[in-house]
Amino acid sequence: MGEAVKDLKNDPATLPRRRFEKVNEIIQHHGTDLSALIPILQEVQEEYRYLPEEILTYIATVMNISPATVYGVATFYAQFSLEPKGKYVVKICDGTACHVRGSNPVNDAIRKRVGLRKDRKTTDDLRFTVETVSCLGACGLAPVVMINEQIYGQMTPEAINVIIDKILEEEGETK
Amino acid sequence: MIDSRTKLDSLQSVWKAGYDKEKARILICAGTGCIANGSLKVYEAIKAEVEKRNAYVTVEMLLEGKEGTSVVTSGCHGFCEMGPLVRVEPGGILYTRVKPEDAADLVAALMEGKEPVDRLLYRHPVTGAVYAEEHEIPFYHNQERTVLGNCGVIDPEELREYIAKGGYQALAKVITEMKPAEVCQEILKSGLRGRGGGGFPTGRKWEATLMSPGDKKYVVCNGDEGDPGAFMDRSVMEGDPHKVLEGMAIAGFAVGADEGYIYVRAEYPLAIQRLKKAVKEALDNGLLGNNILGTGFNFKIKIKEGAGAFVCGEETALIASIEGERGMPRPKPPFPAQSGLWGKPTLINNVETFANVPIVINRGAEAFRSIGTEKSPGTKTFALTGQVANTGLIEVPMGITLREIVFDIGGGLRDGKQFKAVQIGGPSGGCLTEKHLDMPLDFDSLLSAGAMIGSGGLVVMDQKTCMVEVARYFMNFTQNESCGKCVPCREGTKRLLEILERAVNGEGRAEDVEILEDLAEAVKDGSLCGLGKTAPNPVLTMLKYFKDEYIAHVIDKKCPSGECKALAAYAIDPELCKGCTKCSKVCPVSAISGEVRNPFVIDPEKCIKCGACVSTCPFKAIKEG
Numbered sequence: 163m164g165e166a167v168k169d170l171k172n173d174p175a176t177l178p179r180r181r182f183e184k185v186n187e188i189i190q191h192h193g194t195d196l197s198a199l200i201p202i203l204q205e206v207q208e209e210y211r212y213l214p215e216e217i218l219t220y221i222a223t224v225m226n227i228s229p230a231t232v233y234g235v236a237t238f239y240a241q242f243s244l245e246p247k248g249k250y251v252v253k254i255c256d257g258t259a260c261h262v263r264g265s266n267p268v269n270d271a272i273r274k275r276v277g278l279r280k281d282r283k284t285t286d287d288l289r290f291t292v293e294t295v296s297c298l299g300a301c302g303l304a305p306v307v308m309i310n311e312q313i314y315g316q317m318t319p320e321a322i323n324v325i326i327d328k329i330l331e332e333e334g335e336t337k
Numbered sequence: 338m339i340d341s342r343t344k345l346d347s348l349q350s351v352w353k354a355g356y357d358k359e360k361a362r363i364l365i366c367a368g369t370g371c372i373a374n375g376s377l378k379v380y381e382a383i384k385a386e387v388e389k390r391n392a393y394v395t396v397e398m399l400l401e402g403k404e405g406t407s408v409v410t411s412g413c414h415g416f417c418e419m420g421p422l423v424r425v426e427p428g429g430i431l432y433t434r435v436k437p438e439d440a441a442d443l444v445a446a447l448m449e450g451k452e453p454v455d456r457l458l459y460r461h462p463v464t465g466a467v468y469a470e471e472h473e474i475p476f477y478h479n480q481e482r483t484v485l486g487n488c489g490v491i492d493p494e495e496l497r498e499y500i501a502k503g504g505y506q507a508l509a510k511v512i513t514e515m516k517p518a519e520v521c522q523e524i525l526k527s528g529l530r531g532r533g534g535g536g537f538p539t540g541r542k543w544e545a546t547l548m549s550p551g552d553k554k555y556v557v558c559n560g561d562e563g564d565p566g567a568f569m570d571r572s573v574m575e576g577d578p579h580k581v582l583e584g585m586a587i588a589g590f591a592v593g594a595d596e597g598y599i600y601v602r603a604e605y606p607l608a609i610q611r612l613k614k615a616v617k618e619a620l621d622n623g624l625l626g627n628n629i630l631g632t633g634f635n636f637k638i639k640i641k642e643g644a645g646a647f648v649c650g651e652e653t654a655l656i657a658s659i660e661g662e663r664g665m666p667r668p669k670p671p672f673p674a675q676s677g678l679w680g681k682p683t684l685i686n687n688v689e690t691f692a693n694v695p696i697v698i699n700r701g702a703e704a705f706r707s708i709g710t711e712k713s714p715g716t717k718t719f720a721l722t723g724q725v726a727n728t729g730l731i732e733v734p735m736g737i738t739l740r741e742i743v744f745d746i747g748g749g750l751r752d753g754k755q756f757k758a759v760q761i762g763g764p765s766g767g768c769l770t771e772k773h774l775d776m777p778l779d780f781d782s783l784l785s786a787g788a789m790i791g792s793g794g795l796v797v798m799d800q801k802t803c804m805v806e807v808a809r810y811f812m813n814f815t816q817n818e819s820c821g822k823c824v825p826c827r828e829g830t831k832r833l834l835e836i837l838e839r840a841v842n843g844e845g846r847a848e849d850v851e852i853l854e855d856l857a858e859a860v861k862d863g864s865l866c867g868l869g870k871t872a873p874n875p876v877l878t879m880l881k882y883f884k885d886e887y888i889a890h891v892i893d894k895k896c897p898s899g900e901c902k903a904l905a906a907y908a909i910d911p912e913l914c915k916g917c918t919k920c921s922k923v924c925p926v927s928a929i930s931g932e933v934r935n936p937f938v939i940d941p942e943k944c945i946k947c948g949a950c951v952s953t954c955p956f957k958a959i960k961e962g
Contacts, residue, residue, distance in 0.1 A: 196661035200644055204603075231662075238663040238820075240645030241603050257565030258760060258796045259722035261810055296647065296814060298604055299568035301722040301794075302370050302417025302729045311606055313373035 184209055185217055186224075194225045199235055203242055212246045240295075248284050248291035250329060252276075253308040257297030260305040264318075268305055269294060271319035275326045289333065338623045341631045342509045345500070352501035361406040361447055362426040363387070365435075366489060368413030368575055369568075369607050375436075376421035377410075382437035383423070384408045386444040406447075412576020414489035415730035416476055419459060424471060424489060431471035432457040462726045462748060476727045479745045481708065481716050484692045485732045488576030493611055496618040499579040505624055507698035508583050512590050512632045520591035521547055524694065527702035528714040533559055533650070533687030534765060534791045535867070536713070536780035542684060545674035546592040549682035554594035556585050557678060557685040559655055560601040560608070563647040564763030565814060567794035569718040570688035572730050574601065574608035577692065578615035582638060584691030586625065587698060589636040592684045597638040600655050603645055612640050647818035650792075651866045652685045653677075654820065665820045666866035687792070689718060709735035713779035717790065723760075723797035726751045740774040743797055754799035757898075758882070762791025764811045764818075765871035767878030768804065787878045789871065803900035804883040805890050809837040811875040815868060825863030829856055830872055837876070841901045845891030854880065899961045902946045906961075911936035913958035920950035920959065 188205045192198035202221060207213055213236050222229040236242045254260075254269045269292075273279075276290040284291040300306045303315025307322060314325060339345050365371075365380040387408050414422045419433035423443065430453050432443060442454045453469045460467050461475065468474045482488075491498040499505070511520050525540025546554060558581060562570040574581060585597045601609050616638050619625040627635045641659050648654045649664040656678050658664035677683025693715060697705045706714040713735040719742065722728045726748035733742065739759060743749070750756055758768040767788035769776075776782055783789050798807065816830040836853055839845050857873030864870050880887060889895050896904040909920070909929075914936040921929040921937060928944040931937030939950070939959075951959045 197659060199661040200658065201642070204642065204644065234663055235661070238646060239643075242644065258763065258794065258810070259566045259720075259728070261565075262723055262796065262798065262802060262807075295604065295645075296563065296818075297565035297567070298369075299562065299571040299602075300369050300373060300417070301566055301568055301720055302420075303373055304722060304728075306373070313369060315370065315373045 182217075182220055185220060189221065189224055196225070196227065199225065199227075199232065200239070203232075203236055207242060210246075211249075212243045215244065246284065246288055248288050250290050250309055252290060252292045253295045253298065254292070255296075255298040255300070255304070255306040255308070256294040257299075257301060257304075259301035260297075263304040265294075265305040267319050268307060268317045268322050271322050272307070272326065275323055338621075339630065340623055340628075342513050345505060345509050345630065348497075349500050349503065349506070352497045356498065356501045359407050359426075363406065363408045363444075363447070364411040364424040364426070364489065364492075365408070366412075366414050366420060366422040366424075367410035367493075368417065368420075368488075368572060369605075370413065370417030371420035371422055372607070374420040374434075378437045379421050379423065379435050379440065380408070380410055382440035383444060386440040390444065390448060409492040410494070411491065412488040412493040413485075413572040413730055414471075415485065415572070415732075416474075416727065417730065418728045422489075423457075425453075428453075428469075429471045430469050431459060431474065433459050462751070475748060476729065476731075476746055479733070479741060480731050481734045482732045483696055483708075483716055484573065484580075484689060484718060485576070485730065487580065488572060488730075491577070493576050493578055494614055496579060496615070496622060496624075499577070503699065504579055504695075505583055507695035508586050508590075508624070509630055511587050511698060512630060512634045517547055517591045517593060518544075520587065520698075523702050524591070524697060527697040527705040528712075529690065529693055529697055529705070530713060530780060531687055532689035532693065532717065532793070534762065534789060536790065539686060539690055542674060542686065543588065543591050545672065546594075546682050546684040549675050551682050553596075553681045554592055555678045555681055555683040556589045556592065556594045556597040557652075557655065557659070557673075557683055558585055558597065558599040558691055559650065559652065559685055559687045560599055560605075561643050561650045561655060562602060562605075562688070562792055563650045563818075564765070564792045564794050566722055566760075566763055566796045567720045567792045569720055569730060569793050571605050571608050573688050573692050573718070574605070575611050578608075578611045579619065580692045580695055581612070581688055582615055582619055582625065584694035585638060586629070586636045587694050588684055588686065588691065590634055592682070594684065595635045595637070597636065598641050598659055598678070599638060600641045600643060600649070600659060602643040609640060609642060616640065646820070647814075648820045648866070648868050651868060654866065655685070656683065663820070665822045666868075668865055689793075710777065710779050712781055717778075717793060719793045719795045721747050721795050721797070723795075724750050724754055724799040724802070725797040735779045736777040738775050738777055739769060742778070742795065743774070747797065750797065750799055754801070756797070757800050757802060758798045758804065760796040760798065760807060760875070761794070762789045762874075763794045764815045765789060765867065765874055766791045766794075767874045768798075768807070768882060769878075770882045787874065787881055789874070801898050801900060803841070803896055803898040804879050804886050805837065805840050805896070806900055808876045808879040809834065809841055812837055812872070815872040819868065819872070823864045823866075823869055825860050826865075826869030826872065829860035829863070830869075832856060833860070833873065833876060840887065840890040841896070842903045843890075843894045843901075845894075847892060849891055850880070850884075850887065902948070905946050905948075906941060907939050907944060907946065907948075907950065908960055909937050909939055910958045910960055913956050915956055915958075917955065919953050919955065923949045923953045925949065 192202050218232045219229050222232040256265050305317050307314045307317050421435050423432040423435045446454050458467050521543040529539040530536040646664045649658045651666045653667040654664040673683040709715045716732050718732045760768050812834045816834045819826045821827045836849050916934040928940045
């Protein structure tokens with residue numbers, strides 16, 4: 163029995179099916195009412211770190227709505243990404259308070275440190291995604307950077323480099 | 338289970354007695370701002386220190402009549418910049434920028450009855466005066482904290498503390514003594530106006546929803562605080578979540594709804610977590626759910642997480658988003674009060690509006706009107722940020738002047754900078770100048786100045802801030818956030834942005850001023866929802882109050898504040914230059930040349946205006962302008 167399970171796990175043919183199992187679980191938890199679509203997409207994104215196209219189509223089929231509806235919602239909201247996101251999602255606040263207190267130099271510093279050019283948002287090794295957001299609501303600490311769920315306030319280009327270095331160091335150890 | 342009003346009253350007195358018996362109380366701020374500054378580590382350190390002295394007793398034990406000290410986390414005190422903040426009762430002493438290492442001294446001062454720890458007290462940045470008690474600090478002294486009354490004073494994760502402070506009494510009163518129409522009347526009489534921006538009379542919305550026929554109605558709380566530079570609603574949701582729930586339940590009773598939704602932005606994970614916990618606790622204790630306090634009134638609340646769309650702060654777009662669709666606004670009428678969520682009559686109010694409801698009921702409409710102005714009664718919370726000495730969350734009576742906010746509460750501009758303007762109401766608002774400093778702030782006076790309260794973000798700007806760039810910044814924001822439904826908004830904001838970008842890049846054209854004004858009016862008139870209708874406000878107020886600055890950009894190709902890099906020209910003052918060569922070494926494009934110990938020169942053809950030389954020069958010989 164144990165053998166069979168193990169085989170199934172390594173069998174490339176069943177891989178997509180197992181991939182959808184998790185999605186099924188998520189849909190089952192929220193139900194197939196249209197109002198559940200956003201929570202479902204949020205949870206799927208949490209699971210995969212992005213919204214894979216075939217899963218969007220699959221969700222549409224299960225929820226009995228058109229793929230265009232699902233795609234429309236997925237592309238409307240800034241939270242959703244159709245491309246894989248990095249392990250560390252760095253959000254630089256560019257709200258008014260952060261903007262006037264210098265969020266741009268911080269943004270430049272991070273992008274330079276993790277090696278992102280021009281319009282790229284995610285590093286090739288899928289370690290970092292760097293994006294700007296309109297306001298994190300911690301304006302008293304401007305400029306603010308959020309890495310995953312952790313907020314760092316009163317950032318400077320020097321300070322953010324120290325934080326990124328620390329993450330890289332931890333990464334090196336766990337690898 | 339609290340199944341009757343009598344039970345609620347008796348629990349309140351028991352819990353209040355327990356609360357009063359605490360010999361001392363140490364509150365460590367656990368708002369987003371202070372947590373980011375490490376307040377949870379401070380909490381651990383202080384707790385360990387108190388435990389070491391065997392003085393720590395939990396609140397439960399206090400109920401049994403013992404005395405002791407409790408160490409709890411609280412909601413936002415508002416003075417985020419000075420965080421982590423620790424408030425000590427009795428005495429109301431506020432410690433600022435507390436580190437875990439300070440725990441021993443802090444606890445020793447309290448337990449041994451010594452003077453407060455001097456190095457942790459607030460010092461006024463200008464006068465240098467030291468303040469020990471929170472209410473004496475100018476930042477707090479001029480405030481009127483009612484909506485935020487519990488923030489920073491109670492543990493937001495403990496229902497018992499909210500009840501001890503008189504929580505859910507307003508709900509109890511309403512559902513046991515009043516009729517729905519009477520509740521709506523009371524809110525109408527209080528003159529409470531929607532705190533989300535527009536300032537529509539709340540009571541009128543309630544009455545309209547009550548009058549709408551139908552058995553199924555909804556109450557929706559708008560917690561999609563998307564304005565950049567605003568965090569009042571976040572602080573209320575994080576610091577006093579039960580007040581929002583109580584306000585919503587009262588609204589549910591008043592309009593005949595049995596179901597409510599709170600729509601919170603996904604960027605506020607802590608607010609979501611605290612609200613979820615509060616809903617569960619209220620449900621477990623019978624303050625939400627079926628047959629509340631044995632009156633037969635049913636009301637349940639669900640939390641909906643937003644997914645990052647600014648336009649969802651608009652009520653009809655928010656409703657579309659809850660239904661699972663793209664958050665696009667719908668034409669009004671029908672208003673949500675007639676046909677809202679899933680086509681049912683829906684009451685939708687902002688977080689701060691709901692938080693005001695228990696206050697109106699508890700104090701009565703008349704007392705509520707005694708604060709604020711005739712047309713805008715009550716208080717308003719503002720997020721005070723930007724180039725001001727004290728930033729943070731404040732609550733003031735309506736009708737206060739801008740001068741009092743910026744100079745008394747905010748302590749003036751930081752580092753002795755000079756006041757230039759205040760941007761109020763985010764991308765829907767506008768800027769106010771020196772001549773507005775003594776204008777009373779309320780819904781109507783701001784509208785007549787071309788701005789609006791919006792959700793209440795106040796960003797202070799100094800002489801170094803370029804107003805054209807600020808207008809560009811906001812236009813960039815609204816252009817990005819336009820949902821694309823109305824062509825004038827979708828295309829108009831794009832073109833407005835292009836014109837402003839031209840101006841800050843030194844490519845402005847003479848005819849642009851007129852086009853900007855025309856287009857701004859077209860976008861205002863041709864858009865369905867508040868986003869488009871107010872999107873041109875920052876541009877229009879800029880043109881109204883800082884036209885000279887805009888003309889300087891377009892005609893003279895100069896940025897008077899020196900912020901727009903593309904318009905900057907750098908020159909070395911030969912009188913001041915000592916020929917130290919530092920600037921020529923730091924210049925990335927080798928645009929600076931000269932001989933050692935002789936004045937250097939910048940080649941304007943090569944210069945990319947990066948400003949590196951300016952910050953390197955030890956003699957301040959390089960001038961921008």
